[in-house]
Amino acid sequence: DTGVSxxxxxxxxxxxxxxxxxxxxxxxxNRLYWYRQTLGxxxxxxxxxxxxxxxxxxxxxxxxxxxxxxxxxxxTLEIQRTEQGDSAMYLCASRPGWESNEKLFFGSGTQLSVL
Amino acid sequence: xxxxxxxxxxxxxxxxxxSILNCDYTNSMFDYFxxxxxxxxxxxxxxxxxxxxxxxxxxxxxxxxxxxxxKHLSLHIVPxxxxxxxxxxxxxxxxxxxxxxAGTTVTVxx
Numbered sequence: 001d002t003g004v005s006x007x008x009x010x011x012x013x014x015x016x017x018x019x020x021x022x023x024x025x026x027x028x029x030n031r032l033y034w035y036r037q038t039l040g041x042x043x044x045x046x047x048x049x050x051x052x053x054x055x056x057x058x059x060x061x062x063x064x065x066x067x068x069x070x071x072x073x074x075x076t077l078e079i080q081r082t083e084q085g086d087s088a089m090y091l092c093a094s095r096p097g098w099e100s101n102e103k104l105f106f107g108s109g110t111q112l113s114v115l
Numbered sequence: 116x117x118x119x120x121x122x123x124x125x126x127x128x129x130x131x132x133x134s135i136l137n138c139d140y141t142n143s144m145f146d147y148f149x150x151x152x153x154x155x156x157x158x159x160x161x162x163x164x165x166x167x168x169x170x171x172x173x174x175x176x177x178x179x180x181x182x183x184x185x186k187h188l189s190l191h192i193v194p195x196x197x198x199x200x201x202x203x204x205x206x207x208x209x210x211x212x213x214x215x216x217a218g219t220t221v222t223v224x225x
Contacts, residue, residue, distance in 0.1 A: 004158070031211070033212065040124075040217065042204050042206075042215030042216050042218050043204070043213075043215045045212050045213070048212055091158055091159070093158075100147075101164055102147045102149065102213060103149060103164060106151075106158030106159045106160070107158050108156070109158050111156075
């Protein structure tokens with residue numbers, strides 16, 4: 001039983017650089033979510049896919065952020081021109097589309113540090 | 116716009132005693148409520164949930180209570196064990212996405 005996989009686990013970058021994170025959801029899950037968590041806060045919703053369609057983006061997701069799920073399987077989250085305020089844990093989650101209990105399965109996250 | 120609030124950032128409890136975590140919400144459209152547990156450097160792990168049509172759900176040592184009129188839910192852990200030391204997040208579901216509280220750090224003392 002493979003869970004949600006995220007890569008890399010840690011990323012250190014300099015301000016102004018671009019970074020890309022990858023998420024592999026549980027194979028039969030057609031819904032995929034990106035959340036961001038900062039210290040002392042709960043996860044904040046960023047965006048959501050059903051299969052390959054991106055159905056909602058939070059206003060937290062500025063123009064520097066872009067997410068894709070090209071074939072309805074894995075997803076990438078790219079941050080362009082990183083800023084120190086982007087430092088956070090980026091969490092990916094997935095769930096089946098047919099269940100009604102809204103339970104999300106989370107990956108271990110990618111910890112981003114912008115210097 | 117914090118729709119889900121956990122007003123106690125931390126809780127310390129003796130092993131074997133009951134832990135009670137509280138959560139308040141503002142959006143009456145929430146239809147499902149969940150609790151997640153998180154260890155450092157790991158993603159949140161699902162613990163227990165409750166539908167808005169129920170007022171109680173039990174799973175082993177964990178019980179969640181929902182008071183819709185007060186827009187309040189609580190998680191009871193009985194008995195508390197050292198492995199329960201973690202951050203606990205309350206989450207509420209509007210259609211298709213979860214809103215999380217800021218978390219409560221539980222420390223179980225031996």
